[in-house]
Amino acid sequence: MPVVDIADKLALFSDHWSPKVVARLNDYEIKLVKLKGEFVWHTHEDTDELFLVIDGRLTIQLRDGDVTLGPGQLFVVPRGVEHCPIADGDVSAMLIEPAGVVNTGDAGGELTAARDTSLLD
Template sequence: MTAKAVNLADKLSTFAEYWSPKIVSQFNGHDVMVVKVQGEFVWHTHDDTDDFFLVLDGIVTIEMEQGNVTLKPGELYVVPKGVQHRPVAQEEAHILLIEPKGTPNTGDTDTAAEKVEI
């Protein structure tokens, strides 16, 4: 096995679609993903896991009934499991996500985007 660093900017340059997480690595049963976002995502809840967001580029607001959290590059927020939320980005933004392998991005496998490894 050859050790190789994952270059997130290179990975992000390989796709253009929004709201479609791409798996760039895995650890301890979790997917590490990058995603491009713009506009509003659907309101959703993850009943069994927290939702980790780290903004790499741009500005993302995590809307929740309890109040909104606005994230700039280098900032992260973890939405506690069971809390309804939706990420919103007025302009294109790039996010790093970490979640248990197989977790649907909408909280529902019927509406979730397919996750592919890049």
């Protein structure tokens, strides 16, 4: 059972809005992602989504008010809640969600990441 070094894993990629699986926990995937700019408004009807900021500042737009996170802060977007992340500058974050969740949820489009993109050893 290898130890996951978050900094080492983040150094392995540079693409934005394309989460990489670094660990699995039961039926969940632990993903690292680099963010920059604005994403798309979307929902995940069947699951909550956890954002944990590692570096930078991330704003998660919600229809009833925004949430801004800095390093070491996390926020859980409840299932079915429409949201749109915005990264002002470069942001590194961890996502925790059930295996197979599509990053763009119900929105689809060009920012939909490839499934099963993994950095597992």
